[in-house]
Amino acid sequence: MGSTALEITPTLSIPDDELVERFVRASGAGGQNVNKVATAVELRFDVAGSPSLPDALRDRLLSRRDRRLTDEGVLVIDAQRFRTQDRNRQDARERLAALITAALVVPKKRIATKPSRAAKARRLDAKRGRSEVKRGRSQKNQWE
Incomplete structure (x- = not known):
């Protein structure tokens, strides 16, 4: 993949140097190949320290009660759904983009009624x- 950034919206993208990808061996079935090939991807994105995110979006992402978010504000996405490293890498990036896109929606203020x-x-x-x-x-x- 020759992309230089993960595009979330036309106005928001995350540069590749803010994403840390680590390739690990996937768990589960896979035959003799499973012990030799690191096809699973662990994608790390520092939400708290990212200069690419607007402050409001960063706050919404950090306030989510998501077990994939570490105490330091790093989002960790594990992708091992597919058998190839490239497809898992693509899947992890798509899931990160979907998560950030969901956080773009500003929740409606609740109006107290009597x-x-x-x-x-x-x-x-x-x-x-x-x-x-x-x-x-x-x-x-x-x-x-």
């Missing part, structure tokens, strides 16, 4: 009704 007067009245009427039903079950009223 129950209406009619809703409060309905709730209190229902409580009164339940109270009457329960009072009707008491021992005192059983023998009268």
